Amino acid sequence: DAGITQSPRHKVTETGTPVTLRCHQTENHRYMYWYRQDPGHGLRLIHYSYGVKDTDKGEVSDGYSVSRSKTEDFLLTLESATSSQTSVYFCAISEETSGNTYEQYFGPGTRLTVT
Amino acid sequence: GEDVEQSLFLSVREGDSSVINCTYTDSSSTYLYWYKQEPGAGLQLLTYIFSNMDMKQDQRLTVLLNKKDKHLSLRIADTQTGDSAIYFCAESPPTGDSSYKLIFGSGTRLLVRP
Numbered sequence: 001d002a003g004i005t006q007s008p009r010h011k012v013t014e015t016g017t018p019v020t021l022r023c024h025q026t027e028n029h030r031y032m033y034w035y036r037q038d039p040g041h042g043l044r045l046i047h048y049s050y051g052v053k054d055t056d057k058g059e060v061s062d063g064y065s066v067s068r069s070k071t072e073d074f075l076l077t078l079e080s081a082t083s084s085q086t087s088v089y090f091c092a093i094s095e096e097t098s099g100n101t102y103e104q105y106f107g108p109g110t111r112l113t114v115t
Numbered sequence: 116g117e118d119v120e121q122s123l124f125l126s127v128r129e130g131d132s133s134v135i136n137c138t139y140t141d142s143s144s145t146y147l148y149w150y151k152q153e154p155g156a157g158l159q160l161l162t163y164i165f166s167n168m169d170m171k172q173d174q175r176l177t178v179l180l181n182k183k184d185k186h187l188s189l190r191i192a193d194t195q196t197g198d199s200a201i202y203f204c205a206e207s208p209p210t211g212d213s214s215y216k217l218i219f220g221s222g223t224r225l226l227v228r229p
Binding site for chain 1: 119145156160163203205207215217219220222
């Protein structure tokens with residue numbers, strides 16, 4: 001258990017509304033990632049962070065923004081949700097305590113439905 | 116572009132060996148991973164292999180890497196009903212920093228029949 005929690009775990013929202021998903025970790029990991037999981041696509045990287053206030057885009061970043069004002073929290077925001085953003089969102093961290101930044105551990109996921 | 120491919124489905128009998136295959140595209144990927152996902156759960160890191168290795172064994176799991184063919188396989192010995200899940204292969208192309216942005220396959224659903 002890498003001490004990752006995600007909130008909310010489930011959310012239903014309407015098209016055009018803003019939505020923020022939160023990823024919280026308790027072990028001071030430097031690297032945090034947001035992925036989305038859709039049938040037939042596996043997981044795809046949305047954004048990632050390599051430190052406080054340091055973020056960069058992933059493969060499918062359009063329509064999403066992120067913020068990291070504290071080491072422990074990485075927020076994913078959908079400024080104006082669309083039905084194509086209905087998905088399961090996973091947060092991940094890279095384990096660094098043993099120098100192994102290549103080991104990624106995932107949170108339990110947030111199921112988002114945009115109606 | 117990068118694309119990791121896996122077969123969609125595998126069915127085996129309990130006690131048999133399972134072999135899940137994966138092909139990846141980026142020959143410079145440093146690490147290759149296998150993750151397991153049970154229904155309604157997140158992804159669990161099962162094992163990974165460094166690109167300069169051919170094989171890695173971890174209890175019932177054996178990972179084989181063929182860099183020439185960009186082929187990765189996961190063998191599960193003595194498959195149990197608790198092994199029923201979706202298995203994801205992932206590669207980690209070099210990024211220029213210390214982050215590892217994984218590229219996932221679409222997953223292989225393993226069904227273990229009693």
